[in-house]
Amino acid sequence: MTAVLTGRVRLRGVTRRYGTRTALDGVDLDLGPGVTGLLGRNGAGKTTLMRCLATDLDATGGEVRLLGLDPSRAAERTDIRRRLGYLPQNPDFYPYFTAFALLDYMAVLKELGGRRARHDEVRRVLLQVGLYDRRHSRVRRLSGGMRQRLALASALMGDPALLLLDEPTVGLDPEQRIRFRNLVSRLAVESTVVLSTHQIEDVAALCGQIVCLDRGRVVFDGPPGALLARARGRVWEGPGDPGTGLTSWRLPDGRHRVLTPEAASAPGAGFVPVEPTLEDAYLLLVGLSGESEAAR
C-alpha cells in the first residue's frame, strides 16, 4: 500500500455540476511534490476543485486519482483521508473546546495513535503554528488569525502526503504569513501542497507550479516563469492614463502602469516596457480568458 500511496494527484476530464451549473468543466491536472498555486477569480471553481481533491465532494464526471487511489471507492477514500490534510475556506469549530482539546478531537477523527502519541502530535503542530502558548484557551477566545492557524494545525496533523490549503493566509499578520511560508516550503519537500489563494505574493513566494482556473476550466498550468513569459512586452509604464489598456492604474510616483492585451507598440507617448510581475501576468491571463469567453 505504501508504494501506491507515494503517487500524487491526477485528474482527467473532471467535471462537477450543481444542477444545471457547471463548476468544473473537463479539468486535467497532474501534481507532484512541491507547492502548486491555484488561482482564479471568485466563482472560477477553485473551492469546488479543492473539495473534490479533499474527497469532500464527488466529481460528476471524469477520473480522479489521489495518492494513486480512487476516492469514489469507500475503502480507498478512507486510505486517502489518512494521508490528507485539508484547511477549508472559513473553517469553523466548537467554540467551547480549548485549542488542545479541539486538535485532540481532530486527532481521534484522524485515527492518530494512542493517547500519548496523539497528544505529542497535537503539541508538535501547535508549536509549528505558534499556538502552543494558547493551548488551554477556548476557541471562542482566539482571534480570527489564531483560529486560522488552529485550522492549519489540524490540517498538518499526521504529516499529510497531500496538503490542501484553501485561502490559508486570510487573517494572518505579516509575521505569521512569513512563518506560514517557511512552514509550507519545508513541508513541500516531500508533500504535495495545493494552495488556493487570491494572494499572488504567496504564490510568487512558494509555488513551483501555477494552475489558473476560469469558469471551471484550466486556462494555465505551468511554472511561474512560463506565466511571466506570456506577459513580457505587455506591461508598460509611462506618464498619464492612455485609456487604451486592458487594465491600468496610477503608481505612487504619478506614473501609470498599463497592461495591454497584445504584445504591441507602446500604448502612448513616453511609455516604456517593464518587467512584469506575477500579478501582472495573472491579470492579463484572467482578463484575456474572460474576454475570449465574452467574445464567443
Added chain:
Amino acid sequence: MSGWHLTPAQAHDYAARRSDEITAMSVEAHLMHCAPCRTLMPADEQWLADGWASLRDVVDRPRRGPVETLLSLAGLRAETAKLLAATPRLYQAWLGSTVVVLAAALVAAHVMPRGSLMFVFLAPVVPLVGVALAYGRGVDPAHTLASVTPMAGQRLLFLRTCSVLVPALLLCTGAALLLPYTTSAWDAVFWLLPSLALVAGSLLLGRWIHLSAASGIVGALWLAVLGLVSLSGQTVPVGVFAPAAQLWWGVLLSALLGLLLLRARTA
C-alpha cells in the same frame, strides 16, 4: 550563593542514597542552584525524557467533561467517548427540548381526552429530530474539518446516531411508563420499532440528500399520515402500534437495516 560545592565523594554517597538526612537535604538545596554540581549526578537521559513527557502530558491533557467521563465509566473506549461527547450544541439543545416535549405529552395524556395521542405522534419522531441535528453540514460547526477525516461518513454517522438513540430511547421509554394506560413493559415500548424504522429510513434517504432534510421528510410523512388518519375520525392511530402492525414494522426495519449495510459496503 556560598562557595561550597559537592565533593565527588558526597555526590557519590548522595547518588547511592547513603547520605544522612541532613546532608541529603543540603545537597538537594545546593543542586537546585549549582549546574556544575548537577553534572556530578548520574542521570538516565531516557528516564528523564520520559518523565518530562509524562509531566507535559498530564499538564496538557484536556479536562474531560461530565458526558465523556460518564461514557468512559460505562466502559466505552476513551476515543469513542471523546467522539460521542463532542456532539454539536444543537444536539444538546435537542436533548433539553426532548425532556420538555415529553413532559408536555405526559401532562396532555393525563389531563386531556385523547391526550395520549400527542405522545403517540411525537415519541417516534423524537430520535429522528436528534439524528437530524447530530451530523452534517449546517448543524455541526466542525463538519467541514471532520468530513474529510478517516472516521467521517458512515462510522461517525453511526456513532452520532447511537449518541442520539440511547438517550432518546431511555427518555421515551421512561415517559411511556408514566402514561395513564401503561400496565406492562410492552405498553411502554409500543413506539420503539416505528421509531427505529423512521431513523433507519432517514439514514438511508440521507445517502442522497442532506440528513436534516431526509429526517424532515420522513418525520413530516409520519406526522401527516397519523394526522390524516386522526382527522378521518378513526381511532386507528393506535392501531399503527398494534401487535400485528409491530410485525410489519419489524420487517420494514430489517429491510432498511439490510439496505443500509449494503450501501455502507458498496459506497
